[in-house]
Amino acid sequence: MKDTSNASNSSPENQTMFFNQALQFINHINKILIKTKSQNSLMREVIDQISNNNNFHSAWIILTNSLGTEKRFIKSSNGGKPNAIKRFDKKDFPACAKRAIQNNKILVRNKLEENCSLCEISENCLSRHAFIIPISSSNTTFGCLSLTIPEKNINNKELINLFNELGEVIGFTIHKLELASRAKKQQKENIKKLKQFELVMNATNDGLYDWNLKTNEIYYSPGWKKMLGYQSDELPDDLSAWEQLIHEDDKSKSWDMAKELIDKKRDRFEIEFKMKHKDGRWINILSRAQATFDKSGNAQRIIGTHVDITERKKFESNQIRLIHDQQVILDNAPAVIIFKDTNNNIIRVTESVAKLSGIPKKEIEGRHSSEVYPEMADQYWEDDLEVIRTGKSKIGIIETLPSSDGKKIWLRTDKIPYRDENNIIKGIIVFSIDITDLKNAEHKLIEKNKELTKSKLKAEESDQLKTAFIQNLSHEIRTPMNSIIGFSEMLENPLLLDDKRKLFRSIIIKSSNQLLSIVNDILTISSIDTNSEENCFENVCINKLIDDLLTISRPNKSKKVEFKCVKSLDNKESIIVTDLTKITQIITNLLNNAIKFTHKGLIELGYSLKNNQLEFYVKDTGIGIGKLHQKKIFERFRQANISTSQQYGGTGLGLAISKGFAELLGGKIWVHSTIDKGSTFHFSIPYQKAEVKPNKTLDINISSKLNTILVAEDEPFNYLLIEEFLVNQGFTLIHAKNGEEAIRICKTNMEIDLILMDIKMPKLDGYSAAKQIKQFRPNLPIIAQSAYVLSHERDKYSDLAFDDFITKPIDVTELKQKLINSVS
Ligand code: ADP
Numbered sequence: 001m002k003d004t005s006n007a008s009n010s011s012p013e014n015q016t017m018f019f020n021q022a023l024q025f026i027n028h029i030n031k032i033l034i035k036t037k038s039q040n041s042l043m044r045e046v047i048d049q050i051s052n053n054n055n056f057h058s059a060w061i062i063l064t065n066s067l068g069t070e071k072r073f074i075k076s077s078n079g080g081k082p083n084a085i086k087r088f089d090k091k092d093f094p095a096c097a098k099r100a101i102q103n104n105k106i107l108v109r110n111k112l113e114e115n116c117s118l119c120e121i122s123e124n125c126l127s128r129h130a131f132i133i134p135i136s137s138s139n140t141t142f143g144c145l146s147l148t149i150p151e152k153n154i155n156n157k158e159l160i161n162l163f164n165e166l167g168e169v170i171g172f173t174i175h176k177l178e179l180a181s182r183a184k185k186q187q188k189e190n191i192k193k194l195k196q197f198e199l200v201m202n203a204t205n206d207g208l209y210d211w212n213l214k215t216n217e218i219y220y221s222p223g224w225k226k227m228l229g230y231q232s233d234e235l236p237d238d239l240s241a242w243e244q245l246i247h248e249d250d251k252s253k254s255w256d257m258a259k260e261l262i263d264k265k266r267d268r269f270e271i272e273f274k275m276k277h278k279d280g281r282w283i284n285i286l287s288r289a290q291a292t293f294d295k296s297g298n299a300q301r302i303i304g305t306h307v308d309i310t311e312r313k314k315f316e317s318n319q320i321r322l323i324h325d326q327q328v329i330l331d332n333a334p335a336v337i338i339f340k341d342t343n344n345n346i347i348r349v350t351e352s353v354a355k356l357s358g359i360p361k362k363e364i365e366g367r368h369s370s371e372v373y374p375e376m377a378d379q380y381w382e383d384d385l386e387v388i389r390t391g392k393s394k395i396g397i398i399e400t401l402p403s404s405d406g407k408k409i410w411l412r413t414d415k416i417p418y419r420d421e422n423n424i425i426k427g428i429i430v431f432s433i434d435i436t437d438l439k440n441a442e443h444k445l446i447e448k449n450k451e452l453t454k455s456k457l458k459a460e461e462s463d464q465l466k467t468a469f470i471q472n473l474s475h476e477i478r479t480p481m482n483s484i485i486g487f488s489e490m491l492e493n494p495l496l497l498d499d500k501r502k503l504f505r506s507i508i509i510k511s512s513n514q515l516l517s518i519v520n521d522i523l524t525i526s527s528i529d530t531n532s533e534e535n536c537f538e539n540v541c542i543n544k545l546i547d548d549l550l551t552i553s554r555p556n557k558s559k560k561v562e563f564k565c566v567k568s569l570d571n572k573e574s575i576i577v578t579d580l581t582k583i584t585q586i587i588t589n590l591l592n593n594a595i596k597f598t599h600k601g602l603i604e605l606g607y608s609l610k611n612n613q614l615e616f617y618v619k620d621t622g623i624g625i626g627k628l629h630q631k632k633i634f635e636r637f638r639q640a641n642i643s644t645s646q647q648y649g650g651t652g653l654g655l656a657i658s659k660g661f662a663e664l665l666g667g668k669i670w671v672h673s674t675i676d677k678g679s680t681f682h683f684s685i686p687y688q689k690a691e692v693k694p695n696k697t698l699d700i701n702i703s704s705k706l707n708t709i710l711v712a713e714d715e716p717f718n719y720l721l722i723e724e725f726l727v728n729q730g731f732t733l734i735h736a737k738n739g740e741e742a743i744r745i746c747k748t749n750m751e752i753d754l755i756l757m758d759i760k761m762p763k764l765d766g767y768s769a770a771k772q773i774k775q776f777r778p779n780l781p782i783i784a785q786s787a788y789v790l791s792h793e794r795d796k797y798s799d800l801a802f803d804d805f806i807t808k809p810i811d812v813t814e815l816k817q818k819l820i821n822s823v824s
Helices: 012-035 039-051 095-103 114-118 157-204 222-227 239-245 248-262 310-332 351-357 377-390 436-491 498-529 542-552 580-597 642-648 654-664 716-728 739-748 766-776 791-799 812-823
Strands: 058-064 071-077 107-109 130-137 140-148 207-212 218-220 268-276 282-293 299-308 336-341 346-349 394-402 408-419 425-434 537-541 560-567 575-579 600-610 613-620 669-674 678-686 708-712 732-736 752-758 782-786 804-807
Touching: 012 039, 012 157, 039 058, 039 071, 039 157, 095 107, 095 114, 095 130, 095 140, 130 157, 140 157, 207 222, 218 222, 218 239, 222 299, 248 268, 248 282, 248 299, 282 310, 310 351, 336 351, 346 351, 377 394, 377 408, 377 425, 408 436, 436 498, 498 654, 537 542, 537 580, 542 560, 542 580, 542 600, 575 580, 580 600, 580 613, 580 654, 580 678, 654 669, 654 678, 708 716, 708 739, 716 732, 716 812, 732 739, 739 752, 739 766, 752 766, 752 812, 766 782, 804 812
Parallel strands: 560 600, 708 732, 708 752, 752 782, 782 804
Antiparallel strands: 058 071, 058 140, 107 130, 130 140, 207 218, 207 299, 268 282, 282 299, 336 346, 336 425, 394 408, 408 425, 537 575, 600 613, 613 678, 669 678
16 A cells, blocks of 8 residues: 555556546536435445446445444445445454544555455455545544545546545535434434423423514414313414413513513513413413523524413412411401410411510511510420420410510410321410409409408498497486486475475486487487588687586596696687587587596697697596507497496497598597507697677667567477576567467467477478468568477578577577577
């Protein structure tokens, strides 16, 4: 074998002729190559052409595929048909071919070489002279063509170049065919895949589309059309199909997405929109797409899928609705519900938790318990842990929660473990009911019970007190009654000496007064109790009152008790506006008690002005009162102790009346006392200084203006008493025994100057009689006389045409003053 550059032993004419023939041959081959469809037919055509050309003795082609894994071989001798293409094993590759391929250069062989005998195809090399032409393209050699020729042409340089070109043209064509075959294969593969994909899409009822952006054609898979209710031929394969079916509201967002894909602003998109089904309903579509680009980066296609998610959407919205409904139920449930994990974190709560604790829901959920209710977290956690540890619910725990306004909220709580699908405890659910109202009611009930027990005890005590009071009262009434009855009988005795008679009479009067005082006390306390007691203010000279009371209330001489009084204001300053009856009764009660409970020493009555209040005191050196009783003695029927009451008597009403009166006058009453040392009772009343007017004197000659008095009185003894006094004073009296008589007498006796009218009378009572008399003698003074001493009763008399009022039993001094008043 010889290198091509050295070969030149044929005549120039022959060579030129051969060259021209070779040129024609290559041209011919070129034409064939253009039409050739496959590598194998190319091999066959080339070998066929060589066989039919007289210039060549024989030829063969070896081709490998681009990976070098497949080798094919074809051969032919002059005039014969190409042999069948055969697979060729690597070890059988001829040495010449190896070299030509390796060097990518034509080999010119001038004789058969030694190792040709070893070559499997050497029998196909019918001439010693041959060209081994590498077949290559783009610097890759993938085969070679062997041509055996007559010796004379072996060294023609142009021929070699021509064959070189032939190798390249064949190489190019083979390469082109290879690429085309690969593309076809790929296409086949793609179609196969697409079909498979379509199958899947059809099976899942989803749709596939492939939008060619250059032609604007769109391939809609049959599944895509079916999904919308159409047959394959019912919708056009272009954008109009999509445009006419998509919901108007979703159009722009879909366009925007596609544009972003084309502009490479996103790799892929996933959106949801609505499309109209053939049957008119809207279906929900999930659209996913991706774009493909050419080498220059221009978008070529958008390929995507459409999935009908209507059912899924419906399911999702049902789920959302369900969750929402659950939340609404939970939020409106009266129970407080808390979901906690096993680390004491609060996962979820109902609205009621927020309401109850005053903490917004979002500040509770996701927090650790200690952040939400720091004071209680540890306590709650103990129960939680027990539930988590044992896996058993804890029911009916009574616990408290501090509310935002600092009040205590009472809860009745059940704690239940909650587990995952593997039955592993994931946390606990806490159900609590606000039982604050219940607890408060329970608390109130307990308090009420306590109160009731207290009231019961008080009632029992009060019953005991009443019994004691009644016993005392009967004793207090019996004692003077006995005297009255006993001494009244003795007065019957005509032989009774005058001195004794006088003594007995005074005992009877004293006992009667004592009785009267008891009756008055009882009436007074009941009127204080029923709030019927009212003040009757007038000017009162306190200094004079003290003098009068000290004169009246004197202990009997057997007692070694001194009396002292302290008046801290002068007479004029001591005249105040107050209720004389009430203040008189308070001081009298205190003085009488001091006298009763003091056996020796001093009793001091006085007053002082403090902070515009007159503060009175009655101080004694008597038996004193124990601390325990000092408050109680101001209650009704209360006496310090039984032995005292047995020894000293009394009804236990005096101090209660004094307290009631002091308070009615706008003041208060209290005591300081030490057993066996004595007591000081204090009471205060407002110091309201009076405007002093000169008092009417009794000196006036009343008989000049007042002569005849009609006394209307049904009780003979009462009339006797009045008669005794008024006749002695020089008045003329006329007696009427009832209201009717009083009216009649008044009508016929114009000389009557005044009427003393009893209220309770038979036939016609005093009120009615007075009213009628006033109609025909409006200026005739009428003074009511009654045993009903209550102040509101008194007001009633003045309303009813009475000019004045006098209480029974009649005090003569008072009566005299009333008579003077009536004529002045
Ligand atoms: P009475 O004296 O009719 O029992 P009071 O209401 O006036 O009722 O007094 C109630 C009780 O207070 C008396 O029974 C007596 O135990 C006690 N008490 C009142 N004043 C004195 C006093 N000056 N010294 C000692 N005990 C007194």
